[in-house]
């Protein structure tokens with residue numbers, strides 16, 4: 001994933017990087033008919049990674065008592081639903097390309113367009129935490 005989408009929170013940026021690589025691997029497996037057998041396992045790995053990643057973000061937002069938790073959680077749920085629908089009713093191989101595009105657009109679109117608001121709350125928290133940790137007792 002392009003570094004311009006880094007949020008400045010190393011743990012989350014590393015997770016986003018891994019997600020971006022798996023989306024790329026998924027789209028490559030779909031584009032090359034000789035690699036189609038990789039579509040299902042790649043989706044499984046991406047789904048597992050997203051479940052863990054979304055839980056990480058939501059736990060953080062909950063800890064910060066952030067206003068955006070509810071909306072952000074709903075977006076995560078919508079993305080995971082795509083995967084659940086796929087596992088319940090896998091599309092025909094002829095529809096893989098469309099499915100791969102939808103997954104890529106939804107997952108990367110979320111990271112690029114919606115996680116930044118969440119990250120702003122986190123950066124504010126870490127900034128405040130760092131500022132209070134650097135205060136010398138007895139000095140303002």
Ligand SMILES: [Fe+2]
Nearest residue numbers: 053057111115
């Ligand atoms: Fe994220």
Ligand SMILES: [Fe+2]
Nearest residue numbers: 057072110115
């Ligand atoms: Fe998110």
